[in-house]
Amino acid sequence: MPRETMLALYYYPGNANLLPHMILREAGASFELRFVDQPNRAQKSPEYLKLNPNGRIPVLVDGDLVLFETAAIALHLCDKFPEAGLAPTLGTPERAAFYKWMMHLTNTPQAEYRAWFYPHEHTVDEGAVEGVKQKAGERLNAMFDVISAQLGDKTWLLGDNFSAADLFLLMLIRWGRAMPRPPRTIPNLQGLAERVLARPAVQKTFEIEGLKAPFI
Ligand SMILES: N[C@@H](CCC(=O)N[C@@H](CS)C(=O)NCC(=O)O)C(=O)O
Incomplete structure (x- = not known):
């Protein structure tokens, strides 16, 4: 194209x-x-x-x-x-790790957020809505615990090299900012989010979308 x-x-x-x-x-x-x-x-x-x-x-x-x-x-x-340079070279182990994170973030926490933000979609029982949301929050917590452990003290999800997966993770950390246990409070995640938020392109994006602090 x-x-x-x-x-x-x-x-x-x-x-x-x-x-x-x-x-x-x-x-x-x-x-x-x-x-x-x-x-x-x-x-x-x-x-x-x-x-x-x-x-x-x-x-x-x-x-x-x-x-x-x-x-x-x-x-x-x-x-x-x-x-x-937002994705590693095709066919390399780093590219495979990049795919892993992109797929994981989209089909695990991102999909789970659907139940957190739209709990009524997951039950026909109005009285069950709060419980659906609570369980979604618990599953999200567990997912972020795993991501936190995998990230450890690395600068970025892939190690030394920044990628689109870090941008994805920032978005997901942000979405949980009003949760009882926000992702930013889970070890390693605030640091990652702050490194991504420091990037001029990210700041410009937030400014243009009109997003206000606190960002995460
Ligand atoms: N799997 C879809 C999910 C997109 C999605 O759920 N978008 C939300 C906003 S973050 C939306 O459109 N919500 C409004 C609605 O469902 O009516 C994707 O990744 O693009």
């Missing part, structure tokens, strides 16, 4: 678009942001459902390509802007 195709990211401040948005800014890409009025359910409108039939945010438009799923968008952008 030619590099000069028009890129547009459908977003709502702080939603899962945060990851591809940070990647686009890390890469110095030209792109357009298209606001989706999430509180008013614009993601369920007929126009948006043509882009993502699941009615979820984000979507990336890259020329004729219309892509949903945050992790897929992130991986595509890493491939499209290799000079940004």
